[in-house]
Amino acid sequence: MEYVTRLASLEQYEKGGVEVIDDDPKNYAFSNIFEVASHAKPFEHIAVAKNFQYVLEAVRVEGTSPWRSAGHDQSALVMDGEVTFEFRTLRAGTGLSEAGSATVPDDAAETLMGMVTARRGHLTLLPAGRAYRFTSAGPAVLLVQTVTGPDTQFRWAEICQTS
Amino acid sequence: MTVTASGKVPTATGEPNELGYKSFTIGQFRFSRDEYFAYLTWPTGRHVMSADAFLRALQRDVAWDFFYGIVNFDGVLGTMNHYGTVDLFAGRYNDAYRKAELDHIENIDTEIIRETFKSILSDWTNEGFDPFASPEETGSAFGPKRGNNDAAITRHRVTAQRMVSLPGDEPLRNDENGHPINRMFADVTQDEPEVRAEPGFEQEIGSFNLFAYLSRSPVTWNPSVVSVCQESLYCPTTEEYILPIIHGNDRAEWFVQLSDEIIWDVEDRDTGRKRAKVVMKAGDVAAMPSDIRHQGYSPKRSMLLVWENASLEIPKLISSGKFPTQPVEF
Numbered sequence: 001m002e003y004v005t006r007l008a009s010l011e012q013y014e015k016g017g018v019e020v021i022d023d024d025p026k027n028y029a030f031s032n033i034f035e036v037a038s039h040a041k042p043f044e045h046i047a048v049a050k051n052f053q054y055v056l057e058a059v060r061v062e063g064t065s066p067w068r069s070a071g072h073d074q075s076a077l078v079m080d081g082e083v084t085f086e087f088r089t090l091r092a093g094t095g096l097s098e099a100g101s102a103t104v105p106d107d108a109a110e111t112l113m114g115m116v117t118a119r120r121g122h123l124t125l126l127p128a129g130r131a132y133r134f135t136s137a138g139p140a141v142l143l144v145q146t147v148t149g150p151d152t153q154f155r156w157a158e159i160c161q162t163s
Numbered sequence: 164m165t166v167t168a169s170g171k172v173p174t175a176t177g178e179p180n181e182l183g184y185k186s187f188t189i190g191q192f193r194f195s196r197d198e199y200f201a202y203l204t205w206p207t208g209r210h211v212m213s214a215d216a217f218l219r220a221l222q223r224d225v226a227w228d229f230f231y232g233i234v235n236f237d238g239v240l241g242t243m244n245h246y247g248t249v250d251l252f253a254g255r256y257n258d259a260y261r262k263a264e265l266d267h268i269e270n271i272d273t274e275i276i277r278e279t280f281k282s283i284l285s286d287w288t289n290e291g292f293d294p295f296a297s298p299e300e301t302g303s304a305f306g307p308k309r310g311n312n313d314a315a316i317t318r319h320r321v322t323a324q325r326m327v328s329l330p331g332d333e334p335l336r337n338d339e340n341g342h343p344i345n346r347m348f349a350d351v352t353q354d355e356p357e358v359r360a361e362p363g364f365e366q367e368i369g370s371f372n373l374f375a376y377l378s379r380s381p382v383t384w385n386p387s388v389v390s391v392c393q394e395s396l397y398c399p400t401t402e403e404y405i406l407p408i409i410h411g412n413d414r415a416e417w418f419v420q421l422s423d424e425i426i427w428d429v430e431d432r433d434t435g436r437k438r439a440k441v442v443m444k445a446g447d448v449a450a451m452p453s454d455i456r457h458q459g460y461s462p463k464r465s466m467l468l469v470w471e472n473a474s475l476e477i478p479k480l481i482s483s484g485k486f487p488t489q490p491v492e493f
Binding site for chain 1: 325326327329346347348349350351352354355356357358359360361364367368369370371372373374375389390391392393394395397414415416417419420421422423424429436437438439440441442443444445446447448449450451452463464468470471472474477486488489490491493
């Protein structure tokens, strides 16, 4: 028998949901990454999951992002499209946000460390203390494993099932 | 309810019965099996489970080192992790047993219960039966004792230190290292990302095809760490048929459905009262609050990203009421 693995994309996704028996659906903060990204502006960092200080952010990639950096490792999973990651050393003395990632000035990104071109299902390390940026010609979607930072947006009431 | 809180409870192993299976004693709990069933007795009660269901649950409890919170083997038997000691219980999270005061708990040093559980798993798992595999992909757990399957039940558990595929970290899976593509993931693209690291930066420039990696997983319902952000752990897993345990949370965990579909039955953690069904399709994200227990049903092998916060402080914050049971409020 031939099996078909059902993946999803910005163009084609089907959302499940919480079927309440005796509960409040808001307890499950149920959302869909592609639905969130389809309503997002490029490079907004929208939290779709939160566990104390840690978050998973849905990011719509379209064009080239500003340079960013974080003081800890992060990861980026391509959920749709193709994304090129560029990594550079960070100029000494560049201020990092206390937690999470933040933009850094263009001239803080110095020596080229490497490039990654990733497509759907590819997981990429965003190493601590380095500068990185994302580029995609068409709309792409990332799921970023990180810590709540200055650019993290919480829109639970807008993105989650409430009834 | 009867409780033993000694930590260093006595254990014993009996001689093989007429079918070849040994019995095991942990404190006042006694485990035995025959051709079809696993039996459990304690001072105020007894319980019976299908041997294959018992072994599938026991395999997860052993492999996960008692995991986060509660591992219910079914509605009666289970363990609760206190990270150093473990409660072995019967009826503790079952309303009827509690009301009848027939429930029983033994608090046991983790090392003691870990070794006894490993011994039961090794003795009761027959050759050809793999408790980690989907039912379609393994032999029978039943019948008189025949050989063992120690190679399957002691598999290496993936725990990346930073991210799978980085130099010195957990390796990728391929045909050569014994990880063929699963029959239900034959259509999953196997391309790898283009990674170009400048000399001297090979340790920090890394990327791999997570979906291809998961398509080659030989086991089901076994979250394994593939990437780390401080105490935030990505623990993806491939799921088929039924989660062999009912996981009771001591902290919120999150699910990101990467492919296909899983239906979750959600119950109150302490009583088993039904609360919700959560249907997850590719791209869906949902929290499992810290006051529930859940069991998943995956009609086709699917990819699920389980996301955990491994901080040991969380159970105390939640049980003391300093943090709500749901991870976000809005």
